[in-house]
Amino acid sequence: xxxxxxxxxxxxxxxxxxxxxxxxxxxxxxxxxxxxxxxxxxxxxxxxxxxxxxxxxxxxxxxxxxxxxxxxxxxxxxxxxxxxxxxxxxxxxxxxxxxxxxxxxxxxxxxxxxxxxxxxxxxxxxxxxxxxxxxxxxxxxxxxxxxxxxxxxxxxxxxxxxxxxxxxxxxxxxxxxxxxxxxxxxxxxxxxxxxxxxxxxxxxxxxxxxxxxxxxxxxxxxxxxxxxxxxxxxxxxxxxxxxxxxxxxxxxxxxxxxxxxxxxxxxxxxxx
Amino acid sequence: xxxxxxxxxxxxxxxxxxxxxxxxxxxxxxxxxxxxxxxxxxxxxxxxxxxxxxxxxxxxxxxxxxxxxxxxxxxxxxxxxxxxxxxxxxxxxxxxxxxxxxxxxxxxxxxxxxxxxxxxxxxxxxxxxxxxxxxxxxxxxxxxxxxxxxxxxxxxxxxxxxxxxxxxxxxxxxxxxxxxxxxxxxxxxxxxxxxx
Numbered sequence: 001x002x003x004x005x006x007x008x009x010x011x012x013x014x015x016x017x018x019x020x021x022x023x024x025x026x027x028x029x030x031x032x033x034x035x036x037x038x039x040x041x042x043x044x045x046x047x048x049x050x051x052x053x054x055x056x057x058x059x060x061x062x063x064x065x066x067x068x069x070x071x072x073x074x075x076x077x078x079x080x081x082x083x084x085x086x087x088x089x090x091x092x093x094x095x096x097x098x099x100x101x102x103x104x105x106x107x108x109x110x111x112x113x114x115x116x117x118x119x120x121x122x123x124x125x126x127x128x129x130x131x132x133x134x135x136x137x138x139x140x141x142x143x144x145x146x147x148x149x150x151x152x153x154x155x156x157x158x159x160x161x162x163x164x165x166x167x168x169x170x171x172x173x174x175x176x177x178x179x180x181x182x183x184x185x186x187x188x189x190x191x192x193x194x195x196x197x198x199x200x201x202x203x204x205x206x207x208x209x210x211x212x213x214x215x216x217x218x219x220x221x222x223x224x225x226x227x228x229x230x231x232x233x234x235x236x237x238x239x240x241x242x243x244x245x246x247x248x249x250x251x252x253x254x255x256x257x258x259x260x261x262x263x264x265x266x267x268x269x270x271x272x
Numbered sequence: 273x274x275x276x277x278x279x280x281x282x283x284x285x286x287x288x289x290x291x292x293x294x295x296x297x298x299x300x301x302x303x304x305x306x307x308x309x310x311x312x313x314x315x316x317x318x319x320x321x322x323x324x325x326x327x328x329x330x331x332x333x334x335x336x337x338x339x340x341x342x343x344x345x346x347x348x349x350x351x352x353x354x355x356x357x358x359x360x361x362x363x364x365x366x367x368x369x370x371x372x373x374x375x376x377x378x379x380x381x382x383x384x385x386x387x388x389x390x391x392x393x394x395x396x397x398x399x400x401x402x403x404x405x406x407x408x409x410x411x412x413x414x415x416x417x418x419x420x421x422x423x424x425x426x427x428x429x430x431x432x433x434x435x436x437x438x439x440x441x442x443x444x445x446x447x448x449x450x451x452x453x454x455x456x457x458x459x460x461x462x463x464x465x466x467x468x
Contacts, residue, residue: 055403161359162367214368269358
């Protein structure tokens with residue numbers, strides 16, 4: 001049993017997927033189905049590295065913010081009026097938090113490099129928050145973006161030498177897979193809201209930034225991953241059933257993920 | 273052999289002084305080696321190639337201390353080929369999965385020596401790794417001091433081999449346990465120099 005629990009496929013794939021599917025099934029009617037994605041990566045984090053916050057390392061700050069993101073999303077969905085101004089404020093806060101997360105890494109670098117890396121990572125996370133929150137009212141599109149952003153980040157992180165960050169990203173994708181599959185099977189959409197999209201934008205962004213800072217992810221790969229939420233906005237035939245929409249939208253996004261894999265592979269281990 | 277070294281060192285006029293003597297660690301002859309069990313079947317060896325620090329000895333008072341700073345990015349397990357992968361094992365060890373070298377470029381060990389007879393027999397110290405400080409005791413397997421013959425005895429060299437173990441999970445390094453064991457065994461080879 002222990003060896004099963006410790007298998008990476010279970011930690012990053014099976015368990016997060018089951019958690020995401022169960023959350024979508026149980027909480028979907030209560031407009032909390034968007035928690036499926038956070039359930040996915042929370043399970044992956046708990047199984048792969050445990051939940052601890054002392055000392056508060058960069059990776060633990062990532063976990064802390066990833067776990068806090070769905071709570072902030074619920075507050076936005078249920079207590080605040082979501083609008084463009086709020087999204088911009090949330091994105092700016094997430095960008096600032098990104099600098100806080102990686103401050104312990106940035107302080108070892110020369111100021112110009114620290115400013116470039118810190119600013120770039122903050123911009124990446126802030127952009128992902130804006131771009132994913134724009135999908136809040138489109139649960140299938142949001143689910144497809146989450147699925148592929150998680151896979152793209154996770155597999156790129158593995159190629160960039162960090163299996164742990166890979167499991168985090170794939171855990172996010174697995175939770176999104178549960179969220180999407182429940183909609184595909186039932187033929188009914190589940191509210192995504194900021195509960196899902198803020199979780200995807202912030203956690204997905206921080207996982208990618210972590211692979212940049214703490215592993216070997218080339219700096220241009222996040223630029224490709226940043227386009228995933230835009231690909232999820234491409235048109236699909238309106239009469240397509242939900243399952244077909246999910247497949248088509250995921251396929252659009254997956255093109256970018258494949259490009260990210262190729263660029264990562266070329267960047268970290270160029271062919272001889 | 274060690275008794276000979278000890279006798280030689282005691283014969284040094286300055287070595288017999290009562291003042292504590294400070295020795296700079298010789299990075300070319302100081303390597304913290306570690307062993308870690310892989311898949312439960314073998315103990316893999318690795319080491320850190322860059323160290324610095326000092327050793328303080330007061331032979332009259334039979335006290336001593338050691339401070340070693342280890343550059344985590346210098347981890348070297350001998351697997352330098354990609355073999356179809358996108359990273360070497362050492363590159364993986366440098367990521368946040370293990371030593372997280374970008375955030376924690378160094379680890380340190382600071383300890384004080386317990387003596388048994390003429391020489392230290394044990395170092396009770398604190399290892400700081402990944403921002404966590406925990407006690408780690410090293411058994412001194414051998415210790416000796418002697419005039420450095422390479423420069424005609426114008427400096428003294430002291431050297432030791434010490435061993436110990438700790439659990440990496442105590443320092444928050446939990447990735448891939450138990451496939452890569454929680455227990456890490458240490459064998460430290462140290463030399464330190466002092467002008468005479």
